[in-house]
Amino acid sequence: xxxxxxxxxxxxxxxxxxxxxxxxxxxxxxxxxxxxxxxxxxxxxxxxxxxxxxxxxxxxxxxxxxxxxxxxxxxxxxxxxxxxxxxxxxxxxxxxxxxxxxxxxxxxxxxxxxxxxxxxxxxxxxxxxxxxxxxxxxxxxxxxxxxxxxxxxxxxxxxxxxxxxxxxxxxxxxxxxxxxxxxxxxxxxxxxxxxxxxxxxxxxxxxxxxxxxxxxxxxxxxxxxxxxxxxxxxxxxxxxxxxxxxxxxxxxxxxxxxxxxxxxxxxxxxxxxxxxxxxxxxxxxxxxxxxxxxxxxxxxxxxxxxxxxxxxxxxxxxxxxxxxxxxxxxxxxxxxxxxxxxxxxxxxxxxxxxxxxxxxxxxxx
Amino acid sequence: xxxxxxxxxxxxxxxxxxxxxxxxxxxxxxxxxxxxxxxxxxxxxxxxxxxxxxxxxxxxxxxxxxxxxxxxxxxxxxxxxxxxxxxxxxxxxxxxxxxxxxxxxxxxxxxxxxxxxxxxxxxxxxxxxxxxxxxxxxxxxxxxxxxxxxxxxxxxxxxxxxxxxxxxxxxxxxxxxxxxxxxxxxxxxxxxxxxxxxxxxxxxxxxxxxxxxxxxxxxxxxxxxxxxxxxxxxxxxxxxxxxxxxxxxxxxxxxxxxxxxxxxxxxxxxxxxxxxxxxxxxxxxxxxxxxxxxxxxxxxxxxxxxxxxxxxxxxxxxxxxxxxxxxxxxxxxxxxxxxxxxxxxxxxxxxxxxxxxxxxxxxxx
Ligand SMILES: CC(C)[C@H](C(=O)O)[C@@H](O)C(=O)O
Ligand SMILES: CC(C)[C@H](C(=O)O)[C@@H](O)C(=O)O
Numbered sequence: 185x186x187x188x189x190x191x192x193x194x195x196x197x198x199x200x201x202x203x204x205x206x207x208x209x210x211x212x213x214x215x216x217x218x219x220x221x222x223x224x225x226x227x228x229x230x231x232x233x234x235x236x237x238x239x240x241x242x243x244x245x246x247x248x249x250x251x252x253x254x255x256x257x258x259x260x261x262x263x264x265x266x267x268x269x270x271x272x273x274x275x276x277x278x279x280x281x282x283x284x285x286x287x288x289x290x291x292x293x294x295x296x297x298x299x300x301x302x303x304x305x306x307x308x309x310x311x312x313x314x315x316x317x318x319x320x321x322x323x324x325x326x327x328x329x330x331x332x333x334x335x336x337x338x339x340x341x342x343x344x345x346x347x348x349x350x351x352x353x354x355x356x357x358x359x360x361x362x363x364x365x366x367x368x369x370x371x372x373x374x375x376x377x378x379x380x381x382x383x384x385x386x387x388x389x390x391x392x393x394x395x396x397x398x399x400x401x402x403x404x405x406x407x408x409x410x411x412x413x414x415x416x417x418x419x420x421x422x423x424x425x426x427x428x429x430x431x432x433x434x435x436x437x438x439x440x441x442x443x444x445x446x447x448x449x450x451x452x453x454x455x456x457x458x459x460x461x462x463x464x465x466x467x468x469x470x471x472x473x474x475x476x477x478x479x480x481x482x483x484x485x486x487x488x489x490x491x492x493x494x495x496x497x498x499x500x501x502x503x504x505x506x507x508x509x510x511x512x513x514x515x516x517x518x519x520x521x522x523x524x525x526x527x528x529x530x531x532x533x534x535x536x537x538x539x540x541x542x543x544x545x546x547x548x549x
Numbered sequence: 550x551x552x553x554x555x556x557x558x559x560x561x562x563x564x565x566x567x568x569x570x571x572x573x574x575x576x577x578x579x580x581x582x583x584x585x586x587x588x589x590x591x592x593x594x595x596x597x598x599x600x601x602x603x604x605x606x607x608x609x610x611x612x613x614x615x616x617x618x619x620x621x622x623x624x625x626x627x628x629x630x631x632x633x634x635x636x637x638x639x640x641x642x643x644x645x646x647x648x649x650x651x652x653x654x655x656x657x658x659x660x661x662x663x664x665x666x667x668x669x670x671x672x673x674x675x676x677x678x679x680x681x682x683x684x685x686x687x688x689x690x691x692x693x694x695x696x697x698x699x700x701x702x703x704x705x706x707x708x709x710x711x712x713x714x715x716x717x718x719x720x721x722x723x724x725x726x727x728x729x730x731x732x733x734x735x736x737x738x739x740x741x742x743x744x745x746x747x748x749x750x751x752x753x754x755x756x757x758x759x760x761x762x763x764x765x766x767x768x769x770x771x772x773x774x775x776x777x778x779x780x781x782x783x784x785x786x787x788x789x790x791x792x793x794x795x796x797x798x799x800x801x802x803x804x805x806x807x808x809x810x811x812x813x814x815x816x817x818x819x820x821x822x823x824x825x826x827x828x829x830x831x832x833x834x835x836x837x838x839x840x841x842x843x844x845x846x847x848x849x850x851x852x853x854x855x856x857x858x859x860x861x862x863x864x865x866x867x868x869x870x871x872x873x874x875x876x877x878x879x880x881x882x883x884x885x886x887x888x889x890x891x892x893x894x895x896x897x898x899x900x901x902x903x904x905x906x907x908x909x910x911x912x913x914x
Contacts, residue, residue, distance in 0.1 A: 269747075269750060272744060274744040304671060304674050306670070309669050325710075325712065328709070331746075333751055336715070340715055341715070341716050341751055342713065342715050343750065343752075346709060346710075347690065347709065347710040347712070348707065348708070349707070350701070350707050351705045351706050351707075352705060379625065379637060380643070380691055380799075381690060382634075382697060382698050382709060382710055383708040383710050385634060385708065386698055386708035411803065414803045414804060414806070417669055417782060417804055417808060434745075435774060435778050435800060438775040438776065439778045442779040
């Protein structure tokens with residue numbers, strides 16, 4: 185049996201609590217002989233800043249680089265609102281994405297049947313919803329230079345951010361999205377603002393070329409990001425796979441997640457290039473939700489998104505599709521038994537805490 | 550009675566059809582002696598490109614500059630997908646915004662009582678919704694330089710867009726937003742991505758300063774744009790006024806508009822600085838919806854957003870609050886009579902066309 189090395193970075197807020205539930209599953213998989221996982225842990229985000237005055241250390245970066253997959257909790261919180269920009273909690277996550285080359289962020293937005301009623305949208309619009317948002321994650325305005333604030337004198341400052349995309353960056357993320365569409369319902373929607381942004385013009389052009397050259401069998405549609413956002417809210421089921429840039433992906437994937445009513449349930453995978461020699465790819469898995477400082481430390485957090493992220497690691501990093509299905513089914517089974525953390529409980533429904541939910545899912549496996 | 554000079558720019562798609570209904574109202578106001586409007590007309594967008602190979606002419610720009618208000622329809626359509634970037638239909642609108650200095654874009658997102666059911670959101674979440682989105686309109690990534698596509702050779706291109714904000718640009722839009730909040734429910738939410746963008750850092754800092762110096766009586770809240778988008782979808786009624794940059798404003802205002810279920814009904818105002826001598830300000834009024842090429846020329850378009858935009862002109866450019874209320878009430882009355890264009894009709898409801906709806910509203914006045 186192949187042995188796999190994980191790096192667990194729990195981060196801030198509810199991160200450590202939900203990560204504890206992943207450790208249970210790792211133990212369980214090892215004990216059952218389903219896999220052979222070893223893991224190391226490290227600090228990231230505000231927790232790392234408090235200890236080391238940076239949001240991730242070089243040592244932890246080296247461990248992340250050596251790991252077969254990074255399992256990430258969440259970072260940030262009001263406690264660190266005033267720390268310098270360069271070492272703010274989010275910088276740790278951004279460095280991981282950039283330095284590991286994790287350009288492909290996969291964010292499935294699915295409605296769990298038991299939770300369709302939790303959506304702010306009408307039930308019939310979200311029931312059975314299953315969208316995959318593919319977000320470019322190492323380019324665009326997140327990393328482009330210059331990125332500065334300059335003092336102009338006279339009480340005036342000038343802030344600048346730069347959005348940059350090269351052809352190859354768009355090509356590779358488009359390929360990931362087309363491949364996924366092929367395995368799903370064969371439809372890809374590309375979103376940009378080509379009517380305003382040059383990066384949108386190039387994005388549109390390159391996605392079209394990749395389509396014409398390699399993926400003629402997939403239906404491709406282009407939407408402007410603003411009207412794409414509207415369509416998401418109006419009729420989300422029209423979409424299968426959506427591919428978009430780093431910043432639009434940030435907004436649109438959060439909105440899609442919220443539509444499902446299942447925010448506390450949604451996982452994401454961030455993948456790098458496949459190494460042609462080892463056939464492995466760098467990868468990081470994290471829940472879509474944030475660090476939720478308001479409920480941190482109270483044992484109330486929903487661990488399902490974190491557990492589902494571990495499930496995505498099984499699927500995308502370790503080729504353990506069967507075991508990933510086991511995790512997904514265990515989650516569904518726990519929900520079907522009526523178990524609810526506070527975030528997904530309907531009014532008046534009984535709720536359980538982080539540990540109980542984690543235990544219940546482990547039992548189902 | 551003061552006389553007011555309007556420039557009507559109908560544009561493309563359904564633009565001319567819905568503009569016809571505004572002309573009816575102008576006539577009516579003049580005949581009833583409620584005002585003394587004169588108007589000129591011009592081409593913009595694809596229509597102007599077809600005639601002059603630019604999306605707006607210098608001559609029309611001069612007329613816009615001389616007018617007391619510009620009433621704008623909509624631009625764009627698949628017909629012009631392949632025209633050069635510099636003369637694409639949208640460039641005409643962007644030049645108007647930039648050259649007239651229309652930095653403050655006011656986009657009310659309100660649910661018309663008769664249409665609460667048309668929203669994709671649950672009725673109780675949108676009934677009575679009344680948000681004002683204040684979008685910065687002459688800065689940010691829309692106009693920052695460099696904005697280029699460069700050929701790098703080897704089949705590679707590099708596209709660059711630049712987001713720039715200076716202190717004064719953020720100050721003046723923040724003031725507009727705070728002033729509006731004071732006249733409403735006294736709450737302002739500012740949205741940016743300060744955890745990733747330097748412009749977000751400066752935005753946050755300047756809005757906070759303006760608050761501390763001039764608007765301590767207004768409640769100010771900061772949200773990251775991605776979680777702000779989620780909150781809009783989850784529970785829109787938590788918001789009163791939202792202030793945000795050009796690009797986030799583009800996405801978030803469209804999403805807010807769609808939430809109301811009243812997209813075909815929503816108007817917007819784009820305002821410049823008040824001239825201290827004349828006490829006038831440049832202004833452009835346009836519907837939030839686009840040119841809807843699919844239904845253009847069929848007499849099916851909903852003219853209400855266009856008519857409501859004219860109503861906003863009465864309110865914000867001509868200090869005719871009473872007359873603006875007359876327009877708004879006429880719209881509500883027509884809806885209350887059960888009149889519906891196709892876009893706002895429930896399944897099975899009888900529908901009327903653009904002209905009938907325009908006539909009905911004129912009658913109500
Ligand atoms: C934490 C933050 C830097 C991050 C982002 O903006 O990418 C988050 O919002 C996300 O979507 O993963
Ligand atoms: C037509 C287009 C250039 C415009 C924009 O992006 O600002 C439109 O989407 C809007 O919101 O007014």
